Amino acid sequence: MGAQSEQSELAEHTPSSDFAKEIAAEPGGEGINKCIQCGICTASCAISSFTDRYRPRQLIQKIIIGKREEVIQSDLPWLCMTCRMCEARCQEDVSPAEIFKAVRHIAAREGHIPEVFISIVEKVLSDGWMLGDSYSDFIEDDREDLGLDTDLGWDKEFAHRVKERYFSGGETS
C-alpha cells in the first residue's frame, strides 16, 4: 500500500466534527478516530440487550457527526457499566467504554450528571454507603440469622475520609 492510499484510508477513519476531536483529545477518547461503525459493540453489549435506548454504536455515531449537546446532556453515556465486552470484541481496537468515560468527564465538568448518580454519592457521603435503611431491614437481620454481631459500631469515618480526600481538597491521614 502506497503512502498516498494509506493517507486516504486514514482520512476516511478520521472523524471531522469538533465534538469528535474534543473526545479524541480527552484521555480514553482517542479510539473515536478508529471506529468504522460496524455495530459489533452494540451486538455484544448487555445493556443494549436490556434496553432499546442504549446503543453504543449509535452513541459513537452521534459523537462522530457532532451532536455534542445531545450526547453531553444525555443519560446514555452513564448507562455503560464498563464491562468492556465491546472493547474485547471490537475488531478496530476501539473501547466504547473508554469513549463514554471521556464523554462523562466532559459532561461532569459542565454539570450534566444524572440526578440518580448525584443522589447515590450524597447518600454514601451522608451514611457511608448507598443502601440506607436497608441496613436495618436486611443486613442486620441476615447478620443476626448467621449469628454475627449486628452492632458494627459504624462511626462514618469512611465517609468522613472520602469527603476530606475528594470533596474538600484536603488529604487524610
Ligand code: SF4
Ligand atoms: S466501536 Fe468498534 S465494534 Fe463498535 S461500531 Fe466502532 S468499530 Fe465497530
Ligand code: SF4
Ligand atoms: S463496556 Fe459499556 S458499552 Fe461496552 S459492552 Fe459493556 S456496558 Fe456495553
